[in-house]
Amino acid sequence: MTELEARLADSADTLDAAIEVRLARPGAPTRGQLRDPSRRVVTTAAVIVLVVGAAVPLVKIVSDRDDSSPGAVGADSSTTTTTSLAPAPPTISSTIAPTTVPAVGEPIDISGPLAFGSSSSDVTTVQQRLSDLGFFVGPVDGEFGNLTQMAVWAFEKLVMQVPRDDATGVVTDEMWQFMQQPMQIQPRRRNTAGESTPNHTEVYLPEQVVVFYQNDQPVLISHMSSGTGGEWKEEVTIDVGEYGNEGGTAPIVRGEIGVSVTPGGVYSFDRMIEGVRQSALGGMWNPAYFNYGIAIHGALNVPLEPASHGCIRVPMKVGELFHQFVAIGDQVFVWDGVKEPEVYGDQLPIFNRIDPDYVAPTTTTAPASTTLTVADTTG
């Protein structure tokens, strides 16, 4: 055996040790491990514990709730939840469980429906209530603006279980009575149960709501907009120094094709950038990356429907705030409404590819189309 062969043979244990470390890394197990039947038993057992744990507060809400209140989880559905869930994985709605703790004093009425543009002391009351629950309403100033509207959307979708397309952003008296009930948003994964890091983020794709938790308390709840699920084909500009153009001297403009998907799974934040970042697909404010190019970031356009290239867009003001609640290494759980995040583990995004049919625009037509595409394509 030559010296080199001996060195190689001696290094086998090093490489094996590195693989062991990688496999034992805290966080989600890889998909392959989860599908191993011997591990599947363990996973199912964990799910049952979780559901039993979640079922207790669920029952409590039902007893606290007025049955006629809008969106209330009916007594029937939660009873079946508790009894039927043991063999099957829990449905997503069963674990949402906005449970109740603090009371809100005497119920009060509001004069009429409040909507975008309203301005009154009733708006202040609603804003204060939403803010107390953890929803981000911006300044509590009695002005029903964009941020208040998004907070109402988030409340409707997350707590009242309104399908995201049906969210109105209008606070009716009925909704206000519901909002005044004692309630608290609880995480689906609890640090106290050893299911998450002390501070963690939960992204609910079906509801399009993101919640930042610290020690299982919701500190910031926001409406959001994630990947559309469709394929996009666009002209992208990669600035000098960015990924794909690290050593270049001029920005690269090329056609790319990608799929705007935000995959479900368990991740952790691995890169955070303060301020604006101009990515190939557009500008982002304060991005916090958790899955390769997928980040939670502030954006100007955060509509009710999924609209991004795969990132999680939150309103700019939330983008300014949320970095104080998260740190590199904190877990991010993404529910896609199909399976629990742990089933996926740290699922890779779908990476972009170069558009083979891309033709660089000629100088006469370039300005209009270029400006439009770049300005419109916030990650």
Added chain:
Amino acid sequence: MIADRIDPAAVPPHHRSNASVFIADAAVTLRRALVARHGLERGCEAAAEAVAWAWEHLDDLETMANPIGYLYRVAQSSLRRGYRIDRLRVDLLPDGVIHDAHHVDHDLFDALRRLTPDQRVAVVMVHMYGFTYRDVAGLVGTSEAAVTNYVHRGMTRLRTLLDRKDLS
């Protein structure tokens, strides 16, 4: 250690009493080969993909002549979906993975990174883990002659790289 170095492909799964033994063995081999090829992170990811696929297609595996070679291709395809990351640098031993770092032959791992992916897999599997040329050929789906070439050229390149290192 010795048991780990037995190529599971040498024993067809239908001769085994337990599919999980086959898959557990295959997982070890796949991880080593794929880590050699793609680096620690992506290699482990790809191996996990292949193992997941294996659990879901046990019946198909039973009928295959070279199941581990097939699983290797499954893993490769799973990475190809995200081809952009192929351009990332291949890191067999990312910084900080091994705490007791002074026992690590850093020069050797640095030099390995500069081989072609095919050479790296062949050299690592043959000289690090003691696989035969035939085992490696079955695993990566090529001929023994090609593996011989990869190993030969890889070892030559490694020697050059390491000699240069010694001089500098």
